[in-house]
Amino acid sequence: MKNIGIDVGGTFIKAAVVERGGKIVLSSKTPTPKNGEAIPEKTVEIIEELLEKTSLGTNDIESIGIGVPGVCDSKKGIIVNCPNIENCKEIAICEYLEKKFGIKTYLDNDANCAALGEYLVSDEKCDSFVFVTLGTGVGGGIIINGKILRGINSAAGEVGHIVLKKDGEKCNCGRRGCWERYASVTALVRQGKRAGMTGNVSGRSIFADLARGSVKAREVIDGWLSYVAEGICDLVNIFQPDEIVIGGGISREGDIILNPIKKFTEAHSITDNRYGKNTRIKISRLFNDAGVVGASFLYTQN
Numbered sequence: 001m002k003n004i005g006i007d008v009g010g011t012f013i014k015a016a017v018v019e020r021g022g023k024i025v026l027s028s029k030t031p032t033p034k035n036g037e038a039i040p041e042k043t044v045e046i047i048e049e050l051l052e053k054t055s056l057g058t059n060d061i062e063s064i065g066i067g068v069p070g071v072c073d074s075k076k077g078i079i080v081n082c083p084n085i086e087n088c089k090e091i092a093i094c095e096y097l098e099k100k101f102g103i104k105t106y107l108d109n110d111a112n113c114a115a116l117g118e119y120l121v122s123d124e125k126c127d128s129f130v131f132v133t134l135g136t137g138v139g140g141g142i143i144i145n146g147k148i149l150r151g152i153n154s155a156a157g158e159v160g161h162i163v164l165k166k167d168g169e170k171c172n173c174g175r176r177g178c179w180e181r182y183a184s185v186t187a188l189v190r191q192g193k194r195a196g197m198t199g200n201v202s203g204r205s206i207f208a209d210l211a212r213g214s215v216k217a218r219e220v221i222d223g224w225l226s227y228v229a230e231g232i233c234d235l236v237n238i239f240q241p242d243e244i245v246i247g248g249g250i251s252r253e254g255d256i257i258l259n260p261i262k263k264f265t266e267a268h269s270i271t272d273n274r275y276g277k278n279t280r281i282k283i284s285r286l287f288n289d290a291g292v293v294g295a296s297f298l299y300t301q302n
């Protein structure tokens, strides 16, 4: 059997037909409607197109899973509010799709979906798992004993808003000094510019400078990674998970990012060095597909 995963983003809706093991059969990418109220209808079109192109019928699809960038009621299948999409409030999307296709449909927050995706494709068994994504902000999701920790608004796991520096840099959430103000890729770029980097500075360009032997890039990246590592160490201390996976495009840099973080947490977390078991810290396996693949796995949560 196959499942369909839908990852609604502020700019694009990504969708895919996914095998039970997480392999993508076919995927698509469509601009997100300007008016959020049009999302259910657009999603129907997207699903119909996927079914047509894969020559699959509704009987071949076990479930549909949807991830949205905001607050939702997973039990009722209602999008409560996606602040980055206009008019995306109080939308009973699951009921709409179930009526249309007769396929059981599930809904969750997008970061939770990505966490679930990474968790279920992990090659080692875990009971508890934390996913952290480094991008425009710092997002995350937490899995405890195989279940997404949803919290009361299906939006738990907002690890980016742990306050690292009281009265620090102002965050979009309204507080100051949040982890994401220092550890996101946006923050890395800001730190690079402050250090005097000019031109088209991006996360990628800073790592390219490093590869060319730039001393300044080394300093900027070391500084940024020290913030990333502090937060990861907090997560190790709070959850003592089997595994933490770091995702987002920048995670493709691999060991350059991973090794300093591992070194720091192994030296400073209160759990690891006293009890002898280390949380495994790894790089994403799904990268940009984590959202759609994870959404296709939502049936495992209900």
Ligand SMILES: [Zn+2]
Binding pocket: 160, 161, 171, 172, 173, 174, 175, 178
């Ligand atoms: Zn914040």
